[in-house]
Amino acid sequence: MRDNAVNSRMSSPTAAGDDPGDRFERLYAEAERGAAVVPWDRDTPHSLLAEWTDRARPDAAGRRALVVGCGFGRDAEHLARLGFATVAFDISPTAVRTARRRHAGSPVRYETADLLDPPDAWLDGFDLVLESMNVQALPAGIRARAIPAVGPLVAPGGTLLVIAAGRRDDEEEVEGPPWPLTRAELDAFAAGPLVPARTEEIIAPDGGLRWRAEFRRPA
Numbered sequence: 001m002r003d004n005a006v007n008s009r010m011s012s013p014t015a016a017g018d019d020p021g022d023r024f025e026r027l028y029a030e031a032e033r034g035a036a037v038v039p040w041d042r043d044t045p046h047s048l049l050a051e052w053t054d055r056a057r058p059d060a061a062g063r064r065a066l067v068v069g070c071g072f073g074r075d076a077e078h079l080a081r082l083g084f085a086t087v088a089f090d091i092s093p094t095a096v097r098t099a100r101r102r103h104a105g106s107p108v109r110y111e112t113a114d115l116l117d118p119p120d121a122w123l124d125g126f127d128l129v130l131e132s133m134n135v136q137a138l139p140a141g142i143r144a145r146a147i148p149a150v151g152p153l154v155a156p157g158g159t160l161l162v163i164a165a166g167r168r169d170d171e172e173e174v175e176g177p178p179w180p181l182t183r184a185e186l187d188a189f190a191a192g193p194l195v196p197a198r199t200e201e202i203i204a205p206d207g208g209l210r211w212r213a214e215f216r217r218p219a
């Protein structure tokens with residue numbers, strides 16, 4: 001990772017004219033001052049992750065998990081409780097600082113990093129990679145780079161789990177963020193050696209579509 005990767009990303013303009021890293025950092029910093037609420041702040045893991053771990057019962061012993069865009073760490077803490085040696089990262093230094101403070105004593109390693117320029121040591125590095133509700137929050141130009149950046153973090157024999165809001169092909173694009181993912185965008189996670197293993201279409205309590213998709217990297 002370039003030394004200044006996070007800062008340079010956060011100050012550079014995007015196709016949408018508003019750098020998402022900067023936008024998230026501003027929100028987290030306002031929340032730290034009590035001037036804003038982070039809409040996805042929960043002290044429980046995402047329900048679609050909790051359901052999946054209940055059902056799949058992933059073998060966590062001696063396994064490494066990576067949580068992309070971890071926010072305040074709700075999903076990272078869940079995976080750590082299951083026994084994964086868990087690394088969780090976010091582009092927002094304030095989110096990472098808050099996660100460390102909130103989960104003081106946690107075995108999770110919280111890091112500030114940019115999905116678009118991750119540390120080399122993370123490549124091929126994790127038995128389970130979780131991407132939950134992040135890519136949908138990125139404008140199209142960045143999303144197209146973010147989706148193929150996730151797969152290379154999965155180790156041989158490992159799994160990528162993607163949880164995202166979804167949009168059917170016949171549905172109009174909404175004015176985001178978030179911008180729910182099309183099936184083609186979801187399928188694009190199967191980059192490089194990753195192969196799709198299971199894709200679920202779930203109707204959330206709010207009536208919206210959610211994708212939960214597993215991709216495997218052959219050993």
Ligand SMILES: C[S@@+](CC[C@H](N)C(=O)[O-])C[C@H]1O[C@@H](n2cnc3c(N)ncnc32)[C@H](O)[C@@H]1O
Nearest residue numbers: 024040069070071090091092114115132133134
């Ligand atoms: C909608 S929030 C979801 C947070 C978390 N996954 C959850 O469900 O609670 C999206 C998160 O992605 C992070 N993020 C955005 N761009 C990123 C990037 N390039 N690298 C790492 N994290 C990023 C944001 O800072 C934010 O915490």
